[in-house]
Amino acid sequence: MPENDKQGLSVVTCTAPVNIAVIKYWGKRDEDLILPINSSLSVTLHQDQLKTTTTVACSRNFQQDRIWLNGKEEDINNPRLQSCLQEIRRFSRKRRNTGDSTSDASSVSHKVHICSVNNFPTAAGLASSASGYACLVYTLSQLFGVESEQLSAVARQGSGSACRSLYGGFVQWKLGTQLDGKDSLAEQVESESYWPELRVLILVVSAEQKSVGSTSGMHTSVETSQLLKYRADVVVPSRMEEMIRVIRERDFPAFGELTMKDSNQFHAICLDTYPPIFYLNNMSHRIISLVHRYNQYYGETRVAYTFDAGPNAVIYTLQDHLPEFVQVVRHFFPPEVNGEEFVKGLTVCSADLSEELKRDINMEPTPKGIRYIISTKAAQERWTHN
Amino acid sequence: MPENDKQGLSVVTCTAPVNIAVIKYWGKRDEDLILPINSSLSVTLHQDQLKTTTTVACSRNFQQDRIWLNGKEEDINNPRLQSCLQEIRRFSRKRRNTGDSTSDASSVSHKVHICSVNNFPTAAGLASSASGYACLVYTLSQLFGVESEQLSAVARQGSGSACRSLYGGFVQWKLGTQLDGKDSLAEQVESESYWPELRVLILVVSAEQKSVGSTSGMHTSVETSQLLKYRADVVVPSRMEEMIRVIRERDFPAFGELTMKDSNQFHAICLDTYPPIFYLNNMSHRIISLVHRYNQYYGETRVAYTFDAGPNAVIYTLQDHLPEFVQVVRHFFPPEVNGEEFVKGLTVCSADLSEELKRDINMEPTPKGIRYIISTKAGPGPCVVKDPNHHLLGADGLPKKSAISH
Numbered sequence: 125m126p127e128n129d130k131q132g133l134s135v136v137t138c139t140a141p142v143n144i145a146v147i148k149y150w151g152k153r154d155e156d157l158i159l160p161i162n163s164s165l166s167v168t169l170h171q172d173q174l175k176t177t178t179t180v181a182c183s184r185n186f187q188q189d190r191i192w193l194n195g196k197e198e199d200i201n202n203p204r205l206q207s208c209l210q211e212i213r214r215f216s217r218k219r220r221n222t223g224d225s226t227s228d229a230s231s232v233s234h235k236v237h238i239c240s241v242n243n244f245p246t247a248a249g250l251a252s253s254a255s256g257y258a259c260l261v262y263t264l265s266q267l268f269g270v271e272s273e274q275l276s277a278v279a280r281q282g283s284g285s286a287c288r289s290l291y292g293g294f295v296q297w298k299l300g301t302q303l304d305g306k307d308s309l310a311e312q313v314e315s316e317s318y319w320p321e322l323r324v325l326i327l328v329v330s331a332e333q334k335s336v337g338s339t340s341g342m343h344t345s346v347e348t349s350q351l352l353k354y355r356a357d358v359v360v361p362s363r364m365e366e367m368i369r370v371i372r373e374r375d376f377p378a379f380g381e382l383t384m385k386d387s388n389q390f391h392a393i394c395l396d397t398y399p400p401i402f403y404l405n406n407m408s409h410r411i412i413s414l415v416h417r418y419n420q421y422y423g424e425t426r427v428a429y430t431f432d433a434g435p436n437a438v439i440y441t442l443q444d445h446l447p448e449f450v451q452v453v454r455h456f457f458p459p460e461v462n463g464e465e466f467v468k469g470l471t472v473c474s475a476d477l478s479e480e481l482k483r484d485i486n487m488e489p490t491p492k493g494i495r496y497i498i499s500t501k502a503a504q505e506r507w508t509h510n
Numbered sequence: 511m512p513e514n515d516k517q518g519l520s521v522v523t524c525t526a527p528v529n530i531a532v533i534k535y536w537g538k539r540d541e542d543l544i545l546p547i548n549s550s551l552s553v554t555l556h557q558d559q560l561k562t563t564t565t566v567a568c569s570r571n572f573q574q575d576r577i578w579l580n581g582k583e584e585d586i587n588n589p590r591l592q593s594c595l596q597e598i599r600r601f602s603r604k605r606r607n608t609g610d611s612t613s614d615a616s617s618v619s620h621k622v623h624i625c626s627v628n629n630f631p632t633a634a635g636l637a638s639s640a641s642g643y644a645c646l647v648y649t650l651s652q653l654f655g656v657e658s659e660q661l662s663a664v665a666r667q668g669s670g671s672a673c674r675s676l677y678g679g680f681v682q683w684k685l686g687t688q689l690d691g692k693d694s695l696a697e698q699v700e701s702e703s704y705w706p707e708l709r710v711l712i713l714v715v716s717a718e719q720k721s722v723g724s725t726s727g728m729h730t731s732v733e734t735s736q737l738l739k740y741r742a743d744v745v746v747p748s749r750m751e752e753m754i755r756v757i758r759e760r761d762f763p764a765f766g767e768l769t770m771k772d773s774n775q776f777h778a779i780c781l782d783t784y785p786p787i788f789y790l791n792n793m794s795h796r797i798i799s800l801v802h803r804y805n806q807y808y809g810e811t812r813v814a815y816t817f818d819a820g821p822n823a824v825i826y827t828l829q830d831h832l833p834e835f836v837q838v839v840r841h842f843f844p845p846e847v848n849g850e851e852f853v854k855g856l857t858v859c860s861a862d863l864s865e866e867l868k869r870d871i872n873m874e875p876t877p878k879g880i881r882y883i884i885s886t887k888a889g890p891g892p893c894v895v896k897d898p899n900h901h902l903l904g905a906d907g908l909p910k911k912s913a914i915s916h
Contacts, residue, residue, distance in 0.1 A: 351778065354740045381784075388786045392737065396778035398771055399802045406792050416785045 137179040140259035146383040148390040151346045157305040162360035173469040173500035176255040178240040186235035208282040216268035257282030258289030276309035316502035325439040326498040348398040380428030387430040447475035457494040469499040523565040526645035526892035532769040534776040537732045543691040548746035556889030559855040562641040564626040565902035572621035597664040602654035625902040643668030644675035648892040662695035678890035702888040711825040712884040734784040766814030773816040833861035843880040855885040
């Protein structure tokens with residue numbers, strides 16, 4: 125419920141999570157409605173480690189909509205922002221017209237001030253548009269009293285993957301078949317408490333070259349990659365089924381292998397784009413190599429990587445393997461000696477590495493290749509309201 | 511014709527070229543016969559810059575088959591080598607039985623000594639198996655009197671892409687439909703004199719990590735990449751048609767774009783393999799970036815890259831653009847100051863770069879990122895070396911002291 129005060133100022137604050145796709149979204153079939161060419165599936169991360177916090181204030185005294193992101197005022201006329209604001213207001217008016225509203229009758233026509241911050245650095249290259257738009261849309265919906273079932277479509281129009289951040293645990297964004305996109309929505313597959321042993325590490329790589337942005341990158345892929353259509357029409361549908369099945373069976377080796385394969389196929393599509401897009405850099409290749417060698421040593425998939433449109437690695441593993449793998453990363457990517465805390469977030473127990481393991485992995489250490497690690501896990505659906 | 515002498519020693523020396531694919535071969539449908547899952551097309555490079563020279567000597571006095579590669583004796587029992595030797599001997603016997611032979615009736619049952627050298631360093635990472643097997647097979651065919659039409663199949667069984675090195679100019683290796691592979695053969699699309707303005711640069715990158723070998727790499731790709739079958743069945747057939755058309759039309763922008771796209775798709779398949787294979791490294795990415803920015807500056811495709819299973823870049827361009835592009839490479843990949851000659855092979859005229867071009871490309875130079883460049887062009891197929899002084903084997907059937915690698 126928004127706070128109202130004598131000046132007619134309503135204020136709501138919410139938080140929303142980041143999500144990391146294990147079956148990737150890359151390519152739209154409709155640029156305006158942001159409808160994807162294939163379904164996707166993600167794991168929502170815990171807000172204790174990563175979240176966006178957004179406050180929206182609404183008042184009859186505000187002259188115009190305004191927005192501040194991470195302390196800096198940004199352009200409110202950004203088309204995606206406008207899309208979200210217009211859609212939320214439209215839903216709100218519809219509700220009032222049907223007599224459902226319990227909120228302040230005039231608030232939807234008032235201007236809003238939006239302030240949003242992330243508890244993780246933008247420079248870390250962690251996609252914040254998903255958590256950002258999910259938070260904005262959710263907060264606005266709280267302010268204007270819009271039902272949550274309709275939020276998927278609104279969030280999606282801000283940033284495709286934002287709709288997946290509206291749910292906790294394991295979330296799928298269904299492709300949909302309708303041209304108007306009304307059935308292109310996110311839904312929870314399983315909650316985070318379904319697989320409590322699953323753990324996530326974000327390996328923040330030293331910042332290097334600027335990447336091609338996702339929106340233009342995926343547009344160029346759709347235009348130029350002959351392999352992409354086949355991926356979307358044939359490969360992803362069966363992978364979605366398989367992914368849902370292996371999550372429900374809590375089959376980590378299968379989950380891990382499929383996650384790695386889909387990450388690689390996404391980057392393969394980027395390479396098949398013209399001009400080609402390279403998101404994986406030398407450090408990403410080394411991390412990939414490390415994971416494969418580590419799994420090979422144990423003869424099973426204990427750890428899995430996935431990479432989005434940037435060089436940072438997201439590692440999935442089970443709680444039991446976490447201490448040793450973090451130690452492996454520390455050994456092969458030794459951090460700055462008196463630098464910042466190397467492992468942030470959830471505590472990771474220490475572990476010793478056998479000489480045999482180190483010898484078998486057989487890679488040259490890359491000092492300072494990884495700036496730091498964020499240790500986290502899947503998140504419950506939990507929103508903070510003030 | 512093999513030279514015969516009183517000891518019954520026959521000697522033949524031949525040379526064969528390297529070829530660089532513009533539509534890539536990656537994946538077999540038959541591992542024994544080396545039949546590919548898709549057709550491929552290549553440009554044969556000029557032997558003045560890159561070639562394999564092979565001498566084969568045959569004598570009733572030799573105890574066993576032996577082979578020396580770049581000065582070192584190697585294992586003659588390598589299955590691919592054995593495959594070639596057996597196939598050539600089989601064809602030769604068939605000819606004698608049908609009465610076609612003009613060569614020494616008993617030579618096919620004699621043992622052979624083979625000595626082979628490349629005029630380019632192995633460390634350069636330039637695939638020498640194609641030129642090597644093409645040369646071996648061609649030389650053996652000269653010795654045993656086997657018709658050239660049958661050589662494709664024999665060379666292919668040594669190393670798939672070797673069959674494309676049996677012809678000059680622009681060569682396609684047809685996928686074939688028969689299970690026995692008898693129709694999976696190479697044939698010339700156009701000769702090397704068809705497009706004389708076409709030029710080739712090989713950018714030899716500083717050697718880094720070891721790559722996954724082609725044979726095992728493509729096997730893993732066939733086993734694990736879901737995109738590969740689609741590439742082979744749907745994408746490549748139409749690209750082959752297009753490539754043949756753009757070559758015949760001498761349409762460089764179209765040729766260049768298609769070449770780059772197919773190189774990228776090959777590497778995309780490698781990334782879609784499990785575990786993924788990375789042949790392109792940081793330096794390769796920079797070269798790719800440079801080419802795209804250079805082309806963008808001029809608003810047309812003037813230069814094209816292609817990469818095989820390694821970090822070296824092969825650049826295709828037209829003669830007119832060569833001096834400037836070489837200067838661009840020199841500027842953005844400044845070589846060692848007192849190092850080896852940066853541009854080897856065919857002479858490249860000097861050129862100035864405008865400040866505007868350098869500014870527009872807008873890349874940080876990468877000193878010593880490229881070790882050297884080989885400047886070359888399309889060239890002819892294998893040929894016989896007539897001068898007996900160039901035999902790599904002496905009268906004793908052993909490598910001459912001069913037959914060592916560079």
